[in-house]
Amino acid sequence: xxxxxxxxxxxxxxxxxxxxxxxxxxxxAGISMAEWRVMVHLARCQEVSVREIHDCVNLxxxxxxxxxxxxxxxGLVAKTGSAxxxxxxxxxxxxxxxxxxxxxxxxxRAYERRLLHALSPxxxxxxxxxxxxxxxxxxxxxxxxxxxxxxxxxxxxx
Amino acid sequence: xxxxxxxxxxxxxxxxxxxxxxxxxxxxAGISMAEWRVMVHLARCQEVSVREIHDCVNLxxxxxxxxxxxxxxxGLVAKTGSAxxxxxxxxxxxxxxxxxxxxxxxxxRAYERRLLHALSPxxxxxxxxxxxxxxxxxxxxxxxxxxxxxxxxxxxxx
DNA sequence: CTGGTATCGTTGCAATTGCAACAAATGTCA
DNA sequence: TGACATTTGTTGCAATTGCAACGATACCAG
Numbered sequence: 001x002x003x004x005x006x007x008x009x010x011x012x013x014x015x016x017x018x019x020x021x022x023x024x025x026x027x028x029a030g031i032s033m034a035e036w037r038v039m040v041h042l043a044r045c046q047e048v049s050v051r052e053i054h055d056c057v058n059l060x061x062x063x064x065x066x067x068x069x070x071x072x073x074x075g076l077v078a079k080t081g082s083a084x085x086x087x088x089x090x091x092x093x094x095x096x097x098x099x100x101x102x103x104x105x106x107x108x109r110a111y112e113r114r115l116l117h118a119l120s121p122x123x124x125x126x127x128x129x130x131x132x133x134x135x136x137x138x139x140x141x142x143x144x145x146x147x148x149x150x151x152x153x154x155x156x157x158x
Numbered sequence: 159x160x161x162x163x164x165x166x167x168x169x170x171x172x173x174x175x176x177x178x179x180x181x182x183x184x185x186x187a188g189i190s191m192a193e194w195r196v197m198v199h200l201a202r203c204q205e206v207s208v209r210e211i212h213d214c215v216n217l218x219x220x221x222x223x224x225x226x227x228x229x230x231x232x233g234l235v236a237k238t239g240s241a242x243x244x245x246x247x248x249x250x251x252x253x254x255x256x257x258x259x260x261x262x263x264x265x266x267r268a269y270e271r272r273l274l275h276a277l278s279p280x281x282x283x284x285x286x287x288x289x290x291x292x293x294x295x296x297x298x299x300x301x302x303x304x305x306x307x308x309x310x311x312x313x314x315x316x
Numbered sequence: 317c318t319g320g321t322a323t324c325g326t327t328g329c330a331a332t333t334g335c336a337a338c339a340a341a342t343g344t345c346a
Numbered sequence: 347t348g349a350c351a352t353t354t355g356t357t358g359c360a361a362t363t364g365c366a367a368c369g370a371t372a373c374c375a376g
Contacts, residue, residue, distance in 0.1 A: 001202055001308075002195060002198045002199055002202070002214075002215060002308070003214075003308045003309050005198070005266075005270060006175075006270050006273055006274060007175045007176060007179045007269075007270060007273075008195070009289060009309075010168070010171065010172045010175055010289075011172050011175075011176050011216075012216050012306070012309055013168065013172070013289050013292060013293060014168045014169050014171070014172035014173075015172075015216070016293070016296055016302060016303055016305070017164075017165045017168055017169075017292070017296070018165060018169050019302075019303055020296060020299065020301060020302040020303070021165045023301055032332085034332095037160060037166070040160045040163070041160055044159055044160070049354075049355085050354070050355055050356090051353080051354065051355080056160075056161075057160060058169075058170050058173070060333090060334070060335085061354085061355070061356085062333085062334075062335085062355090062356075062357080063332090063333075063334085064355090065355060065356060065357090066332090066356090068355095069356090085341075085342070085353095085354085086340080086341055086342085086354095087340070087341045087342070087353065087354040087355070088341095088353095088354070088355085089354085089355070108163075111165075112163060112164050112165060114295060115164055115165075115292055115295055116164060117295075118291045118292060118294065118295045119288060119291055119292075123284065123287070123288050123291070126281065126284050126288070127285075127288050129281070130277060130281050130284065130285050130288075131167060131168075131171050133276045133277055133281070134171060134175070134273055134276060134277075135171060135174070136276065137272060137273055137276045138174055138175070138178060141178065143178060143181055144174060144177075144178040145174055145177055145178070147174070148170070150159075150160070150161045151161050151167075151170055190362085192362095207324075207325085208324070208325055208326090209323080209324065209325080218363090218364070218365080219324085219325070219326085220325090220326075220327080220363085220364075220365085221362090221363075221364085222325090223325060223326060223327090224326090224362090226325095227326090243323095243324085243371080243372070244324095244370080244371055244372080245323065245324040245325070245370070245371045245372065246323095246324065246325085246371095247324085247325070
């Protein structure tokens with residue numbers, strides 16, 4: 001039965017959560033999921049290139065490129081050519097982008113907390129363990145798409 | 159950090175698994191995820207309408223409609239008008255569809271087993287529990303999209 | 317009956333997507 | 347230096363998507 005098929009179950013849960021979350025940044029800021037990811041990433045890593053974003057947030061280059069373009073048009077992000085390497089862009093949040101993010105991040109975090117609140121601390125830890133184990137199956141699978149650098153676990157032993 | 163944000167982590171894992179799985183039914187049978195879901199559902203529930211599929215496999219009506227059309231053109235599915243209600247379609251797998259599914263289902267199941275094999279029985283049970291708890295958060299959230307009927311747990315107490 | 321309402325499947329359409337091709341810039345190595 | 351490969355960001359394009367509107371059928375109240 002499809003409803004018991006693990007890939008299907010994960011896909012359904014994921015889509016449901018993503019759609020719910022997109023109401024927050026969509027309604028409040030009119031941005032897409034790609035734009036949301038780019039902005040959140042920029043909040044941590046200022047002055048990054050398109051490729052770095054692409055490597056870090058699980059979006060292909062064209063999507064990042066277009067997301068950055070839209071955000072630039074909206075005045076939320078600044079694109080500057082790098083001085084040393086003319087190919088690279090130096091992308092960062094504008095003040096407007098920062099203030100917008102500051103407005104969206106709290107409800108987004110609140111929603112995450114609401115999800116996590118349904119789980120005990122043990123379950124939360126277990127979920128991380130389980131997800132990491134599933135990732136590792138695919139890490140050893142040459143046909144699976146490789147994992148983004150930043151999605152590798154940092155807390156565990158290395 | 160984005161990499162620690164639960165909705166993002168679930169989305170990344172889900173997409174990675176889905177993409178890997180789609181290699182199986184895509185390369186072997188040239189069908190899309192929507193078509194895959196429709197066929198798997200039909201394997202269990204013969205003689206169903208578009209709306210029933212839509213209700214059961216987390217695809218909107220147009221997607222189901224188009225998936226069924228493509229599968230019909232490919233000879234994998236038969237569309238018959240219902241006798242009693244002229245609006246309804248009676249959709250079922252053809253023999254060719256059944257044999258195709260019989261060829262794809264084993265590697266798909268094997269892949270699921272490969273994922274599950276990375277988890278202990280306790281972790282597998284815990285994963286189900288956790289996913290159900292996350293679903294329940296959204297079940298009580300009027301802004302979240304409702305869950306498909308068939309995705310509700312059947313084993314638990316009712 | 318009959319007018320209004322609900323349901324079913326399909327279609328239109330704008331927007332997004334994924335992938336490949338591309339120009340520009342850099343790196344490499346003889 | 348100069349030919350060639352690599353990298354970066356963008357663009358083209360075909361296919362898919364999501365949502366709303368649609369015609370057709372069935373239901374239902376008076």
